[in-house]
Amino acid sequence: MTSSLVTSLEGPDRATIRAVKVQGFSERHRRAVFGVLHAALLARPVLPRPSYPIGGPVGGNLSEDSGPMTNRHVNGDDAGVAADWDPRDPELHDDQRAAYDALRGRCPVARDPSGSWMLLRHADVRRAALDDVTFSNAASRFKSAPNSMDGDEHRRFRSLIDRFLDPGRVAGLVPTFREVAEQVVAALPRGVAVDAVEELGLPVAVRAQSRWLGWPAALEPALRAWVHQNHEATRSGEQARTRDVAERFDEIVRQEVARRRGTTGSSAAGADVTAELMRALVEDPAAAGGERVLTEAETVSVLRNWTSGDLGSVARAIGVVVHYVAAHDDVQAGLRATEDAAALDRAIDEMLRLDDPFVSSRRVTTRDVQLGGRSVPQGARVLLNWTAANRDPEGFGGHGAYPPAQHAPSNLVYGIGRHVCPGRALATHELREALTALFRGTKSIALAPEEAVTRETPPLGGYARVPVILG
Ligand code: HEM
Numbered sequence: 001m002t003s004s005l006v007t008s009l010e011g012p013d014r015a016t017i018r019a020v021k022v023q024g025f026s027e028r029h030r031r032a033v034f035g036v037l038h039a040a041l042l043a044r045p046v047l048p049r050p051s052y053p054i055g056g057p058v059g060g061n062l063s064e065d066s067g068p069m070t071n072r073h074v075n076g077d078d079a080g081v082a083a084d085w086d087p088r089d090p091e092l093h094d095d096q097r098a099a100y101d102a103l104r105g106r107c108p109v110a111r112d113p114s115g116s117w118m119l120l121r122h123a124d125v126r127r128a129a130l131d132d133v134t135f136s137n138a139a140s141r142f143k144s145a146p147n148s149m150d151g152d153e154h155r156r157f158r159s160l161i162d163r164f165l166d167p168g169r170v171a172g173l174v175p176t177f178r179e180v181a182e183q184v185v186a187a188l189p190r191g192v193a194v195d196a197v198e199e200l201g202l203p204v205a206v207r208a209q210s211r212w213l214g215w216p217a218a219l220e221p222a223l224r225a226w227v228h229q230n231h232e233a234t235r236s237g238e239q240a241r242t243r244d245v246a247e248r249f250d251e252i253v254r255q256e257v258a259r260r261r262g263t264t265g266s267s268a269a270g271a272d273v274t275a276e277l278m279r280a281l282v283e284d285p286a287a288a289g290g291e292r293v294l295t296e297a298e299t300v301s302v303l304r305n306w307t308s309g310d311l312g313s314v315a316r317a318i319g320v321v322v323h324y325v326a327a328h329d330d331v332q333a334g335l336r337a338t339e340d341a342a343a344l345d346r347a348i349d350e351m352l353r354l355d356d357p358f359v360s361s362r363r364v365t366t367r368d369v370q371l372g373g374r375s376v377p378q379g380a381r382v383l384l385n386w387t388a389a390n391r392d393p394e395g396f397g398g399h400g401a402y403p404p405a406q407h408a409p410s411n412l413v414y415g416i417g418r419h420v421c422p423g424r425a426l427a428t429h430e431l432r433e434a435l436t437a438l439f440r441g442t443k444s445i446a447l448a449p450e451e452a453v454t455r456e457t458p459p460l461g462g463y464a465r466v467p468v469i470l471g
Helices: 014-019 027-031 090-094 096-106 122-130 151-165 167-187 196-213 217-236 239-261 273-279 296-327 329-337 341-354 404-410 424-441
Strands: 109-111 117-119 193-195 281-283 291-293 360-365 369-371 374-376 381-385 445-447 463-465 467-470
Touching: 090 096, 109 374, 117 122, 122 369, 122 381, 151 167, 151 273, 151 281, 151 296, 167 196, 167 424, 193 196, 196 217, 196 273, 196 296, 196 424, 196 463, 217 239, 217 296, 239 273, 239 296, 273 296, 296 329, 296 341, 296 424, 296 445, 296 463, 296 467, 329 341, 329 424, 341 404, 341 424
Parallel strands: 117 381
Antiparallel strands: 109 117, 193 467, 281 291, 360 381, 369 374, 445 467
16 A cells, blocks of 8 residues: 555654654644544553453443554554554544545555554455454453454353344334334424434434333433533543543443342342343353353443443434435435335435444454455454445445445445344334434424534544424
């Protein structure tokens, strides 16, 4: 990738970061240093594979998960050599999707100044996600269930989680999600700008998730505040801040767990999903009878992965979908007229494919591997960029086009392989019910002419703010 080399990089100090120059990104964008995604990636202790406890500050499976971390597996031997791109470049913050499209065109397997690799092509992301032996999920120093697990351990926890998120089971939640969405839409003002992320997406996500888990409505302000704090901490790139915010979230979850234990000590009382999870058995060859209940740390980790990341994912996904229908009258008219739930779901998936708010997932290589003509060493940190892969013309025959049915088989919004999103059916019901409640409750949805749409900044995707006028 000689055409796109970093020409000056001597070390990860701030002065040097300012000197990083990646060909293809303009000088006007040197105005600030954004240390968001990769401040932590610049710190790279080279340590043997740890045996780590469940828990810790890395909160979940979403884009946030590609944020601050200290990766102990990373191979630092090649640090400091030429890189292909700079994740701190402000151009990325202006329009992530365009920057990734451009990078995929000139360097689809791209190395950044910290020595991390990013895969941007559909074929490469798909291959890495499917080859879970070469591309391990044990890429964080904190273990989370099931996200950071590999092999048989992952299978055991995943089979427990899949029981709760089984499509047949979560279909029973549709009336609840409909009621939640209708209440939120009914409370939105008409004829003035409303933010589809903050005023529609976030309350729908928080209330739907709370109803599913059996958490009290009174938690809503704390959960909403937490989503914002988490995003801020993730953007800051400061590990201590991220750890703090994660700890605050774990505290909310622990209270819910403690409430259900009540005076009974270890057995959880109650009929809701949280209590059921506390009583659920996970396969464990070391346990008497081959199975056991989850430890408190495991319960908190599972609940954290169901909520901490996904509230933000669902809220931002609703922002993307509302933006798309507000900006495309023809699509909006067609979807308003359809009563075919499967067609709505395919349309929503396609909108998310074009603008995937769940940007990336991380892996660490367990052996040297060749990808796109590059040699990626064992122990390398690798980001699978779902947003870029989902827009790869070679994966879809033209990323600008919108034919939902044709693109569905290659759509990677919910991932692929062993770690494919177990929450897909749940998220799909939430998104469809939010959109159809909006259609039923309005005659028109249009972008607010006087207000700016604001895109999210890395490592988050989609929009931070989508002002629309409901008619
Ligand atoms: C629009 C919303 C959502 C999107 C776009 C999304 C996307 C994804 C993607 C791409 C992955 C694969 C990550 C990887 O391969 O490393 C994933 C994994 C996961 N998702 Fe989702 N997700 C969403 C909502 C949800 C919801 C609502 C839940 C739970 C209630 C959930 C739970 C999980 C879990 C636990 C994993 C890790 C699975 C594993 O490692 O085996 N997701 N998600």
